[in-house]
Amino acid sequence: MSDTNTLLTLTNVSRHFGGLKVLQDVSLDIPKGGIFGLIGPNGAGKTTVFNLITGLLPTTSGTIHFEGQDLAGRKPFQITRGGIARTFQNIRIFKEMSLLENVTVGMDARLRYGAFGLLAGSGLFRSEEKRARDRARELLSWVRLDHKAHETADNLSYGDQRKLELARALATEPRLLLLDEPVAGMNSTEKSELMVEIENIAARGYSVFMIEHDMRFVMGLCRQIAVLNFGRIIARGGPDEIRNDPQVIEAYLGREDDERDEATNDQKAAA
Secondary structure: OOOOOEEEEEEEEEEEEOOEEEEEEEEEEEEOOOEEEEEOOOOOOHHHHHHHHOOOOOOOEEEEEEOOEEOOOOOHHHHHHOOEEEOOOOOOOOOOOEHHHHHHHOOHHHOOOHHHHHHHOOHHHHHHHHHHHHHHHHHHHHOOOHHHOOOEHHHOOHHHHHHHHHHHHHOOOOOEEEEEOOOOOOOHHHHHHHHHHHHHHHHOOOEEEEEEOOHHHHHHHOOEEEEEEOOEEEEEEOHHHHHOOHHHHHHHHOOHHHHHHHHHHHHHHHO
16 A cells, blocks of 8 residues: 555566666655655766656666555556656647647646537537646646747747746656756756745645755755666755765766866856
8 A cells, every 4th residue: 555645656666778777776755745856967867767757768677666656567647647747858749839829738638628629619619728727827827927928939938948848747747757957958047936936835735745856955955865776866955964965976966176167167157
C-alpha cells in the first residue's frame, strides 16, 4: 500500500540503451505538495527519469507508481490525462498561435464536447469553449501574461515563452507538474521571475518535481533534493545537507571559482 503522503514512487528503476546503463536502481519518493528537486551534472540521466515517468520510454527494470497506480505500459497521453504534466528543456509551444490559443490547446483532454459537438456547434461546445478560454486567461494571469493573451507566441521573449509553456502544462489540470530544466538559457532576472511563478504555483496546491542543473535556483525553491550522478542517486536531503555533502561537492558543485564564473556569466547575459 502506498504512503498517503507520497504522490510518485520510483522503485529500483533502471534504463539501459544497449550496453549503456543510463539509470541504475534509482529509487525516489516524490511527496504530495511542495517542490522536489533532482539535480546532477549534464549526462547524469535526469531527463531520462522524466521520459520514463511520462511514458516516452519504458523502464528496463523497476517500477513507477503514481498515486499507487503502476504506470507500466501506459501511453504518454494516458499519463497526462491521469494527472501528470510536463514541460521540456527545449520549448515546445505553438509559436504561430496566440497565447490564449496555446493554453486552450492544453485543455483538450479535459473538454467534454467531443468531435460531434465540435462539428455541430452544439451548446455544450460553446459552453466548454467559453469555460476553456476563461480558464486559459486565469492561467495566463498566474504567470503574469494575461495582458498579452491575444499576442502571437513567437513575439514573446525567451523567458515569457518559458512561462507560457508552464501555463499550458497547468491547463491539463495536473496533480504533479514535471519541470525539465525550467531556467535553461535564462538570464538572472528571468530566473528570479520564474522562481516566483513556481513558488506561487506550489502555494496553490500543485506538487512540483523539477530537474535542474542551476544549483542556486534549486536551493532557493526545493525543500527536498536528490542528486543523480552517472545514473545513480548519490545523495538525498534538504538544501543544507546537499550543499555540504562531500560526494555532491566532488561530483557536481565543483570549485568556488566555478560558481563565481557562473555568476559572472549571468550578469553578462542580463546586461
